[in-house]
Amino acid sequence: MRVEDLALRIDARLHLSAGSTGSEVGQAYAADTMSELIAHAAPDTLLVTSLNNTQLVRVAELMDVPGICLVGGANPGPDLLSLAEAAGTAILVCQDDLEQTCRRLESAGCVKVTRA
Amino acid sequence: MITVSYPISGGDFDSAGIATRMLKEQLARIGVGPKAMRRAMIASYEAEMNVVIHARVGTLWACVDRDKLDLEVADEGPGIPDVELALKEGWSTASSQARQMGFGAGMGLPNIRRNSDFFDIETRIGRGTRIRSTILLSSAGAAETPDRQEPWPPLVSVDGARCRSCMRCIFACPTTALRVRAGGPGIRNALCIGCTACMTACERSVYGLPGAEAPSREIPAGSVLVVPRGFLSGFPVTDSPLRVTGALREIGFAEVRLLDEWEQALRVSARARSLSGSAPRPFIPPFCPAVVSLVESRFPSLIPNLGPWLSPVEAAGEEFPLRPVAIVASCPAQMSLSRGVSLTGRLTVVSPAWLSELVRPLLASGRSFAETTDAADAPAWRTDAAAVPGELAVTGIRHVLAVLAEAEAGALGDVSLLDLTLCETGCNGSPLLCADPYLSLHRWERGGRIPAGGRPEAAAVPRRRPSAPRPGVRLDPDMGTAIAKLALIDTMTRSLPGRDCGACGAPTCAAFAEDVVMGRAAESCPYAAGSGGKRAAGRGEKLTEETQ
Numbered sequence: 001m002r003v004e005d006l007a008l009r010i011d012a013r014l015h016l017s018a019g020s021t022g023s024e025v026g027q028a029y030a031a032d033t034m035s036e037l038i039a040h041a042a043p044d045t046l047l048v049t050s051l052n053n054t055q056l057v058r059v060a061e062l063m064d065v066p067g068i069c070l071v072g073g074a075n076p077g078p079d080l081l082s083l084a085e086a087a088g089t090a091i092l093v094c095q096d097d098l099e100q101t102c103r104r105l106e107s108a109g110c111v112k113v114t115r116a
Numbered sequence: 117m118i119t120v121s122y123p124i125s126g127g128d129f130d131s132a133g134i135a136t137r138m139l140k141e142q143l144a145r146i147g148v149g150p151k152a153m154r155r156a157m158i159a160s161y162e163a164e165m166n167v168v169i170h171a172r173v174g175t176l177w178a179c180v181d182r183d184k185l186d187l188e189v190a191d192e193g194p195g196i197p198d199v200e201l202a203l204k205e206g207w208s209t210a211s212s213q214a215r216q217m218g219f220g221a222g223m224g225l226p227n228i229r230r231n232s233d234f235f236d237i238e239t240r241i242g243r244g245t246r247i248r249s250t251i252l253l254s255s256a257g258a259a260e261t262p263d264r265q266e267p268w269p270p271l272v273s274v275d276g277a278r279c280r281s282c283m284r285c286i287f288a289c290p291t292t293a294l295r296v297r298a299g300g301p302g303i304r305n306a307l308c309i310g311c312t313a314c315m316t317a318c319e320r321s322v323y324g325l326p327g328a329e330a331p332s333r334e335i336p337a338g339s340v341l342v343v344p345r346g347f348l349s350g351f352p353v354t355d356s357p358l359r360v361t362g363a364l365r366e367i368g369f370a371e372v373r374l375l376d377e378w379e380q381a382l383r384v385s386a387r388a389r390s391l392s393g394s395a396p397r398p399f400i401p402p403f404c405p406a407v408v409s410l411v412e413s414r415f416p417s418l419i420p421n422l423g424p425w426l427s428p429v430e431a432a433g434e435e436f437p438l439r440p441v442a443i444v445a446s447c448p449a450q451m452s453l454s455r456g457v458s459l460t461g462r463l464t465v466v467s468p469a470w471l472s473e474l475v476r477p478l479l480a481s482g483r484s485f486a487e488t489t490d491a492a493d494a495p496a497w498r499t500d501a502a503a504v505p506g507e508l509a510v511t512g513i514r515h516v517l518a519v520l521a522e523a524e525a526g527a528l529g530d531v532s533l534l535d536l537t538l539c540e541t542g543c544n545g546s547p548l549l550c551a552d553p554y555l556s557l558h559r560w561e562r563g564g565r566i567p568a569g570g571r572p573e574a575a576a577v578p579r580r581r582p583s584a585p586r587p588g589v590r591l592d593p594d595m596g597t598a599i600a601k602l603a604l605i606d607t608m609t610r611s612l613p614g615r616d617c618g619a620c621g622a623p624t625c626a627a628f629a630e631d632v633v634m635g636r637a638a639e640s641c642p643y644a645a646g647s648g649g650k651r652a653a654g655r656g657e658k659l660t661e662e663t664q
Contacts, residue, residue, distance in 0.1 A: 032218060033218050033219070033221035033223065034165070034217070034218040034219050034221070035162065035219075035221050035223030035224055035227050036221065036223065037218070038157075038158055038161060038162070038227070039158060039223070039227055039230075042154075043150075049218070051217065051218040053129075053217050053218070054129075054130070055129065055132060055133060055217060055218070055219075056218075058132065058133030058134075058136075058137065058161075059133070059161065061133075061137060062133065062136055062137060062140055062157040062161055063154065063157060063158075079130075
């Protein structure tokens with residue numbers, strides 16, 4: 001599923017860049033530790049987390065992840081957004097907490113969701 | 117082969133991950149596949165974050181070969197008090213800042229190990245940690261650990277065209293690893309311990325260091341050079357060790373350090389352990405790596421007597437995890453061990469001959485070189501601690517073999533510590549160095565003041581893996597067949613004259629019998645009528661015939 005369509009289905013705010021437009025998401029992985037996120041990241045994985053820092057983008061960039069979904073209405077900083085733009089990583093922001101966001105993704109029915 | 121290195125700043129979370137990202141760019145350029153890339157990124161990122169979270173400063177080194185990627189992340193930091201604990205999932209000492217960012221879950225080291233085909237961690241409290249990871253590129257995801265012992269790499273190079281079949285070498289080799297037959301000299305690598313016996317015995321320079329003509333890679337400018345002192349004092353008397361040191365700096369080495377520093381550090385530690393009464397008797401510190409191999413192969417009952425430290429050349433390689441280092445190896449064993457210290461190109465091993473060629477034109481030019489200002493400081497290694505009661509220093513293969521045999525027989529009750537080196541007079545006596553050891557020693561005593569002041573004293577480094585008996589070469593993968601072959605070898609050995617004359621190209625009749633049974637040689641004993649296996653000549657009988 002295209003990241004734009006997914007954002008729409010889970011009612012997430014989307015920060016897109018030229019590099020991330022049209023990225024395909026095949027599955028989602030939710031965790032709050034970097035080690036778990038990197039260990040399960042793949043080129044079709046949307047990382048879902050309540051973390052909010054630039055290292056998320058570093059991990060996404062290294063693992064060719066199409067996007068990161070920040071939960072709890074997080075407010076991504078300008079550093080994170082500019083890094084994400086440069087890396088071609090889509091940033092989604094969901095108002096719900098981690099668990100509810102995962103349920104939304106599951107109910108969207110288009111991606112497999114795994115929780116740490 | 118491509119080697120790259122990237123600096124890592126401890127505590128700098130803004131720049132964290134950049135070293136791994138730069139590595140990724142390089143790997144992508146040479147077409148590393150997605151599976152291997154994924155594993156490399158996880159291992160590298162986790163190791164990099166380990167430095168950022170826990171250490172002051174570090175370096176990521178990476179070396180890509182056709183079939184594997186070697187990563188090495190070394191840091192200057194507090195070290196890890198309990199590695200076993202640190203390798204357990206969920207254990208962490210990360211700061212609250214790191215934890216808030218999602219780190220410190222105790223998954224970093226397990227993640228690295230899981231994604232490596234070879235994983236190794238070495239740590240020293242108060243000094244730092246080094247993580248090594250190898251990822252096979254051909255079968256990324258291969259679970260098996262590569263066996264670094266097989267096939268046995270050649271420790272000694274052979275130039276067969278120079279050989280005149282004098283057979284001196286086959287008798288000089290302490291592990292019967294050599295054969296000289298019609299096809300020229302050959303070494304059974306599995307038996308070779310990397311000493312210099314064959315080189316000393318051969319007057320035609322048949323044997324040498326593999327790759328001695330040039331280092332395997334370019335030495336980065338600003339490298340630290342570690343040399344045996346015999347190298348510095350191996351030039352004509354007009355070129356003092358200090359002048360040679362100056363010329364080496366002129367070439368581009370930032371620092372010249374003596375291997376003796378680490379030898380002395382080992383000596384101090386060994387003597388302290390011996391004096392404490394906790395060391396076995398006789399205690400055998402690993403001054404000479406070839407002696408360690410000799411004990412592991414020929415005197416395995418003495419393995420518990422070996423000191424639990426790295427040899428000086430290995431310790432020197434460990435000393436500068438953040439800087440490129442070049443080590444001058446004065447024997448094949450040193451060369452092999454030094455190469456094993458780092459797989460990523462941080463460390464280059466060079467031969468004395470190559471470095472001599474490099475420095476000679478400078479010395480011959482008559483130029484004067486800036487003598488270092490710290491030359492007046494007394495190097496720590498020269499303040500020799502007193503020998504412990506019962507300490508015995510032995511050099512030279514013949515003597516070392518005799519002493520080890522006595523030790524194995526339990527006949528050295530009066531010896532507390534054995535300081536053993538296979539080369540005559542110590543590493544200084546290596547045939548690969550330029551001058552005769554006595555001349556070299558004389559020149560050193562006259563002018564051997566070289567810079568060493570103001571630097572921290574080298575320390576003995578604990579050995580990570582204990583010494584273990586060197587596996588013999590299996591006669592056959594199938595045990596039943598191996599037993600049958602062993603019986604054949606035994607029968608044939610008894611049927612041979614027992615002269616151990618070397619005419620067949622093997623140093624002993626037993627070695628020849630094994631070669632025949634294993635298909636490595638034809639039956640060609642000149643004293644056994646062409647059929648060693650059928651002739652029933654006993655040793656005494658044949659000798660009597662010869663005498664008559």
